[in-house]
Amino acid sequence: MSQSDAVHPDAAHPGAVPNTTTRSSTVTDGVHFVQGPAVNWIIVEGELGPILIDTGYPGDGAAVTATLGTLGYAVEDVQAILLTHGHGDHIGNAAFIAGLADCDVLAARDEIPNVRRDVLEQVGLADVQPHLERPGVATWLNHAVEAGGLEVVPPTAVMAVEAVPELRGALGVEIRPIPLPGHTRGHLGFLLVEHGVLVAGDALITAHPTSPHDGPQLLPEMFHGDLQRARQSLTKLAGLPASIVLPGHGPAFFGSPAQAAAEALAFGSAF
Structure with a gap:
């Protein structure tokens, strides 16, 4: 496993404080x-x-561009953007990148209204306020605001992943969408079939500023549209053929999705 640290001076969105490290x-x-x-x-x-x-x-826009660059790609080379769900920390640069690359943005059909901001299924200040005294919550909130979480420009042209019958042909790599609703109604994971990797998004994380726990877990309840459904979705991971799980927050988990799900269900969420 090769690793690199990078510093990126400018954000793609000038209203946001740029990400300085990845x-x-x-x-x-x-x-x-x-x-x-x-x-x-x-x-x-x-x-x-x-x-x-x-x-x-x-605020991660320039960092996304830079990480593509370290692999020898320009933003214009991006063939498609797949979204696990429509929260601002996951869609923050989708419109910007899709506009430069002239590529499709794909999400679950049920998630498209959230991605487009026709509806807003996301934690709000009223949900956060009762927890501001908890360790890490104020730090997380300040970062979310500074990183442009309130200034997201949503992509307007979003294609339902269910409408693409053969993703392998469209993307040049076999990626299987895995419905994992609960965090949002149309949350997706993506199984990278040829690589033995599951992209879990926020259905399962391994660390977060609001949690004192390191390891597979659920985000705190305030972040989920339906916590019970999010728990049920983890049971779907048991049979997936992967040995690496990539979460939306926290480090990679090297083990099976079944093992990650069992650990997450055993711990639950920080609050």
């Missing part, structure tokens, strides 16, 4: 996992070019 890991041939200060994204190298899974906060 940690990029090649977890297996052609799959690159990038940890920003608060959220992750993944670059998958397909036969047709790179595919981006999630896009960070607006």
Whole structure:
């Protein structure tokens, strides 16, 4: 597993405080996992070019561009953007990148209204306020605001992943969408079939500023649309053929999705 640290001076969105550091890991041939200060994204190298899974906060824009650059790609080379869900820390640069690359943005059909901001299924200040005294919550909130979480420009042209019958042909790599609703109604995971990797998004994380726990877990309840459904979705991971799990927050988990899910269900969430 190769790793590199990078410093990126400018954000793609001038209203956001730019991300200054990322940690990029090649977890297996052609799959690159990038940890920003608060959220992750993944670059998958397909036969047709790179595919981006999630896009960070607006303030991560230059970092996303730079991590593509370290692999020899320009933003214009991106073939498609796959979104696990429509929260601002995952869609923050989707419109910007899709506009430059002239590529499709794909999400679950049920998630498209959230991605487009036709509805807003996301934690709000009223949900956060009762927990501001908890360790890490104020720090997380300040970062979310500074990184442009309130200034997200959503992509307006979003295609339902269910409408693409053969993703292998469209993307140049076999990626299987895995419905994992609960965090949001249309949350997806993505199984990278040829690589033995599961991209879990926020269905399962391994660390977060609001949690004192390190390891597979659920985000605190305030972040979920339906916590019980999110728990039920973890049971779907048991039979998936993967040996690496890439979460939306926290480091990669090297083990099976079944093992990660069992640990997450055993711990639950921080509050």
